[in-house]
Amino acid sequence: MSISSIKGLLSSYSPVSEFSPEHDLEKEYPLSLRHESDSESTAGSSSSVCREGAEKKESKLIDGRIVSDAIIGLSDGMTVPFALTAGLSALGDTKVVVFGGMAELIAGAISMGLGGYLGAKSEEESYRATLKETKQEIQNDPASVTDTIADVFAPYDLPSELVVELTRHLSTSPMLPSFLMNFHHTVQEPSGSRAWVCALTIALGYFIGGFVPLLPYFFVGPHGAFYALQWSIATMVVALFLFGYGKTCFVSGWKGSRNIRRGLIGGLQMVLVGGVAAGSAMGLVKGFQMLADAHQGQHDHQ
Numbered sequence: 370m371s372i373s374s375i376k377g378l379l380s381s382y383s384p385v386s387e388f389s390p391e392h393d394l395e396k397e398y399p400l401s402l403r404h405e406s407d408s409e410s411t412a413g414s415s416s417s418v419c420r421e422g423a424e425k426k427e428s429k430l431i432d433g434r435i436v437s438d439a440i441i442g443l444s445d446g447m448t449v450p451f452a453l454t455a456g457l458s459a460l461g462d463t464k465v466v467v468f469g470g471m472a473e474l475i476a477g478a479i480s481m482g483l484g485g486y487l488g489a490k491s492e493e494e495s496y497r498a499t500l501k502e503t504k505q506e507i508q509n510d511p512a513s514v515t516d517t518i519a520d521v522f523a524p525y526d527l528p529s530e531l532v533v534e535l536t537r538h539l540s541t542s543p544m545l546p547s548f549l550m551n552f553h554h555t556v557q558e559p560s561g562s563r564a565w566v567c568a569l570t571i572a573l574g575y576f577i578g579g580f581v582p583l584l585p586y587f588f589v590g591p592h593g594a595f596y597a598l599q600w601s602i603a604t605m606v607v608a609l610f611l612f613g614y615g616k617t618c619f620v621s622g623w624k625g626s627r628n629i630r631r632g633l634i635g636g637l638q639m640v641l642v643g644g645v646a647a648g649s650a651m652g653l654v655k656g657f658q659m660l661a662d663a664h665q666g667q668h669d670h671q
Contacts, residue, residue: 434567435566436619438567438570438574439570439571441485441574442481442570442571442572442574442576443574443575443578443612444612444639445477445575445578446474446478446574446576446577446578446580447578447609447643448642449477449646450474450477450578450579450580450583451581451605451647452646452647452649452650453470453473454466454469454470454582454583455582455598455601455602455650456650456651456653457469457654458598459651459654459658460594460654461592461594462592463589463590463597464591465594466583466586466597467586467587470579470582470583470586471583474579474580477575477576477579478572478573478575478576478579479572482568482572483568485572486564486567486568489563489568492559493559493563493564496558499550500550504546507546511540514545514549515536515540517549518535518536518539518549519536520553521552521553522535522536578608581604581608582608583601584601585597585598585601602647606643609636609639609640609642610637610640611636612639613635613637613638613639614632614633614636615632616639617631617632617634617635617636618631618632618635
């Protein structure tokens, strides 16, 4: 492994900004180290080609954080509102189910969105604090920073003279904060729009996921809650299974018998979780209703 190849790897990471929205460091460029030539021109051209190919590939992929936020919102939205509407159906009043379900959907979406927004803001603050501490350490304790740089390269079994040269070069480089943030702290600078995107993604995922079990109640009469519940259960069994299957296969892969089996297990797990939540809610509502009726009967008897 040559010094030019290492420089080609490090050149894929941009210097950290003063947390400006114009510098979005959330994109990672997977580069392969090449051992074929030690010339600076060869390393520069090969890293440039790798970056161009990675940029084209990155543009076709969805940001993993957005997918994660959507899964969080859909996962909660497909279980909590479903359990609530199923529980309210025990009362037999369609209006109560619809109004209660819509109120829970709106309140839950706002709450989930705010949680995502605050979480993303905390991530930004954590990044700023880490970057500030890193810059202070560079200024106040250069010897410790030198040891940190050497520790970063230690797992790669590089020649000692190469590590010394890289350490000496990075110690005086303006890209040193970027190097330490990316390779030592392993954190990337969030984009300026990260908080809002996170909030909207989680909130919309929650609302969409929770609106599915509520749909059948819009097409029945005032006292058709039990009939709508049957359609709601059937719809949610299919939706929960498809969501669990897709969520699992998105991570493990779509092709192959092993991935298909994992997807089926993930779908069944989601159906089981949703069924337990809905059954518990229905049981509690029915139990409260029986207690209320019993109390009312005793009161009338007296």
